[in-house]
Structures are given as structure tokens and as C-alpha cells.
Amino acid sequence: MSAIRPEPRTRRRTASDGTGTARRAEILAIAAELFATRGFPQTTVRDIGDEAGILSGSLYHHFDSKEAMLAEILRDFMENLRARFAEVVAQDRPPRARLDELVRGSFATIHQQPHAVALYQKESGALAGVPEFRFVGQISLEIEKMWVGVIVAGQQVGDFRTGLDPELTYRFIRDAVWTSVQWYRPRGRLRHDVVADQYLLLLHSGLLADDAGSADAGSTSSANGR
Amino acid sequence: MSAIRPEPRTRRRTASDGTGTARRAEILAIAAELFATRGFPQTTVRDIGDEAGILSGSLYHHFDSKEAMLAEILRDFMENLRARFAEVVAQDRPPRARLDELVRGSFATIHQQPHAVALYQKESGALAGVPEFRFVGQISLEIEKMWVGVIVAGQQVGDFRTGLDPELTYRFIRDAVWTSVQWYRPRGRLRHDVVADQYLLLLHSGLLADDAGSADAGSTSSANGR
């Protein structure tokens, strides 16, 4: 079973410098797509093998387990994302510009790696308590802190509206932006930067018309009727 | 003649008027919670049985299959939701007020039946092509039409900003609002109507401060500073 493991990982990693890396990455990409579309538990190792053109048992020459494949996919994705965001928040620009960049970077990521994003959304919840996947929650928290930091800074500078809870505002933006991976199609009619533009317009200025020509235009009258 | 089974379903349904209904509903609620938290495929009939205090095989006295349990949960939820929204959009109020009501109704639903909402979000994608679950996509589409209708009406009346794609706006709101079920806790510090207030403020007027010493100042004054 899983008794003692004398570092097989090191040997496998060093051995995968040749063409092995290419094949390995290829299989991993196939697995990522299957995991993302069907879900991790619903994807069998036989599915992955079929798609890769090999038998399911042969997968275990490249990977320790099905779970290890998931971990590798998620780790690559999340560390990449963290680095991307860290670069943005470190910029010497006003918070408003940095938040825009975070949003645009998110849509670009959704465009570039939709499978990894969908996979994260589908499985991160179930992976919350699993020790091998602690990095998921950990990096998520780091990213949240970056975003919330920008939002708070924006409120202090006067860029952003006060009276909004920063954490709640973060969740609002995060959920609206990242859930778009569920319907966004990289080769569809809507380009990712167009979606970003529309979302940023809505996020910046809101849904209500600001011409305020008609009767109940102010922010006071009709909204809280009841 | 015991060879032919004369409509066992009808008999079962009619017979479940007594305490049977209570037990049935109880098991269904247990299943909904398990499906929502672990996911449908990851939940075994033995899990449900354990939680209900019976053996897994005994579940099949109440339900035809595990899938049938899911279908019943989702159908009850979605038809209820459709009715709720239909009532709102039929109101004789300005689009702006109706949209607010749709949003508040959504948060109220999340508060009242978080398991069903989470379940829908987790499984609706995988159920897209399954014949027995066609009603899921169908009702989803009907609901989408209601929301988009209100948004378009709001743009025509002048309530809502033009230059926003209605479908895209709908998805933005929908994803931001409904994904909150992932982190909202019915007994947590944030009440659902408080979240609704914050989200509506953000949705109405946007994130940018409207005092705006600099450029664009849309609606009028102040008033909401902490």
C-alpha cells in the first residue's frame, strides 16, 4: 500500500528532462481538460488513458496517482496566478489602475487557461480539508489579501466609494469575474478584453444611468420602496 | 395476478399522504445537503442511508433511483424559483425596482435553501445533456429571459445605463449574486439582506467614489460616507 515512500518523486522528476517532459505535459493537459469538463471524481484514469492513446495503467509510469495529477495541475496554475497578481499590486500606480489591471489579468487568465480555472472552481471546495491540497486554500488567501489591499487603498486615497465592506466588495468582483469561465468561450464572439471592458464599466460606474434626467433619478427615491 | 405491476408509481405517490410524506421529505432533505456539500457523484446511497438511519437498500422503497432523488430536489427548487421570479417581473413597478426585487429575492432564496442553490450550481453543468434533466436548462433559460427583459426595459425607460450588453449584464449580476452561496452562511455574521444592500449599492452606483474631485461625476451628491 502506501507504506514507506523512498523519494520516488525525485527520481521521476530528474528523469523527465528529455522527451518525457513533453509527453508528461501532454498527458497533464489532457487530464486538465477532462477534470475541468467532467469533474475530477467523474473522470476515470481509463478516460485519461484513452484520450492519451495509452492504457490506464501506463499513466502510473508518469504519475504517482490520479490525485497527484490534480495536485500538479492546480499547483502550477495557482502559483502562476499568484505571481501574476503580485506583479500587478507591486506597481506604482493608483489603486484604481491596479484594480483594473487585476480584473483584466483575471480575464486574460480565463482566456489562456480556461480548463485550470474551471477545475479550480469545481474542486477547490472539496479539497479544502485535504492535507496535500493545503496550498490551494493558502494561495487563495494570499490572492484575496492582495485584492482587498488594493480595495482598501483605493478607499483611503478616495478612488473608491466608502461605505462598502472591502471583503464583500472583493467577493462581489471575484465571483462576477471568475464565474465567467463557465460561459466564456475562448473562440466565441465575445473577446475576453471586450468582456473585461464591459465588466469594468459596470463595476466602475454601476448600472444606473447617470444622466439623471427623469423623475426618480436620485439615489434616494425608488430603490428601497417596499 | 402478480406478474404485471399496475402503476406502482401512482400507488406510491398516493400512498405517501400519511407519515410517508414526512419521512420521504426528510430523506430528501438529507440527500440535498449531502449532494450539495460533497457533490452528487461523490455522495453514495450508503452515505444517505447512514445519515437517515437506514440501510442504503431501504432508500429504494421511497425512490426509484439516486438520480431520481436529485431530479426531485432540483425540480422542486427550480419551479419554485421560477414562480417567485415570475411574480416579481409581473409587478407594475419601474424596471429598477423590479431588478432590485429580483436581487433581493435571490439572496432570500440563498438564505432559505442554500443546499438546493449550491446543488444547482454544482451539477447543472454536468446535467446539461441528460434528457431527464432537460427542465433544468429550460427553466434556467426562462429565468434568464425574465432578468434580461427587466434590464432591457430599464434601459429603454432610462433607468439603466445604455452601452451595456443586456446579456452580459445579466451574467455579471447573476454570477456575483448566486455564487455568494459558496461563502454565505445562514447563521453567520452577515445577514442576507445586508449582503443584498451592499451588492445593490455596488451594482447601482459602482465602485468609484462619486464625489470625484477629478473627472466624471455622475449622480449628485454624497450622503453615504461612513
Add this chain to the structure above:
DNA sequence: TCTTCCTAACCTAGCGATTGCTTGGTAGCG
């Protein structure tokens, strides 16, 4: 009131299929 009988609700036991994974081999290339 007593007896009979029916039925909803559950149990016992297990079947066939599918799951992730293992073991021992082999083809082919440098």
C-alpha cells in the same frame, strides 16, 4: 373486543459493474 390481514417501512445478503492501482513483462531507441 378480539382476531385477521394488509401494507408501509425497513433489513439481509449479495450481484454485476466499475473504480484506482499493481505486477510483471516487452518493444524500441541510443
Add this chain to the structure above:
DNA sequence: CGCTACCAAGCAATCGCTAGGTTAGGAAGA
């Protein structure tokens, strides 16, 4: 000759589900 990448075959566990039996309680008939 050695090593990478695969195949062939199958094992133990788990899955949804089934068939037939048991029990308790209430309605019905005398």
C-alpha cells in the same frame, strides 16, 4: 545493454441497485 515508455492482466474495494424476508401498526370483519 540499459532505460524509457508502454502493454497485458487482474486484484481489492466500492459503486448503484435488487430480491426476498421481517416487523409494527392500523383498518376491517366477526
